[in-house]
Amino acid sequence: MSETLDELICPICFGTPYLPVTLNNENGNKCPYSEKNPSCLSCTRNLMGSNRGKKSFKCLSDCCIIPNNGYKTYGENSRYPSSLADSDLWISFGKKKKGITQCKDCKQECNTVIDLGIHSKFKCEYRKESCFNCKTLIVHKYLENHKKKCTIPRGDFEGFCDYCRKPIFLTTLYKHSKCKFPRK
Numbered sequence: 001m002s003e004t005l006d007e008l009i010c011p012i013c014f015g016t017p018y019l020p021v022t023l024n025n026e027n028g029n030k031c032p033y034s035e036k037n038p039s040c041l042s043c044t045r046n047l048m049g050s051n052r053g054k055k056s057f058k059c060l061s062d063c064c065i066i067p068n069n070g071y072k073t074y075g076e077n078s079r080y081p082s083s084l085a086d087s088d089l090w091i092s093f094g095k096k097k098k099g100i101t102q103c104k105d106c107k108q109e110c111n112t113v114i115d116l117g118i119h120s121k122f123k124c125e126y127r128k129e130s131c132f133n134c135k136t137l138i139v140h141k142y143l144e145n146h147k148k149k150c151t152i153p154r155g156d157f158e159g160f161c162d163y164c165r166k167p168i169f170l171t172t173l174y175k176h177s178k179c180k181f182p183r184k
Contacts, residue, residue, distance in 0.1 A: 011060045012043035018100050019117055021074040021086045025064035028077060033061035041085055044074050084121060090114040
């Protein structure tokens with residue numbers, strides 16, 4: 001990592017990294033370039049999205065191959081989906097009293113970057129959560145209202161048809177197999 005945290009610039013958006021993360025390479029190690037130049041969590045997720053469908057992509061300096069493995073693509077290798085992305089890095093920022101500590105969504109000021117990470121993942125009313133019924137990402141603040149109106153029954157929903165975009169249910173899957181749209 002750079003000598004001072006004031007010098008850190010996200011190599012994707014060129015701003016101060018918001019909840020900075022490092023990329024994990026195909027060998028299970030940190031990308032050397034990413035360790036010196038952590039990117040914003042949201043920029044990293046956008047980078048992964050732009051490489052959707054690919055098993056891997058080159059890092060930002062072409063020094064490593066980065067497997068496109070969801071949450072395992074960045075942050076600590078041993079973490080779970082429910083864990084914070086790069087908590088060791090965020091804790092190190094707190095010890096130096098550096099880094100962005102204000103939530104970009106609700107503007108709440110947090111004491112340290114790790115506190116901001118906890119707030120963003122678990123407490124912010126503007127964080128996105130998946131509806132248990134339809135699996136749509138909904139802002140937490142509106143999730144309860146969405147659940148009351150969500151018409152997709154629990155446990156029966158399988159997904160949306162890639163061709164006609166209608167919801168597919170396990171109990172009626174056989175009916176949908178005659179979808180009129182052409183198969184790829």
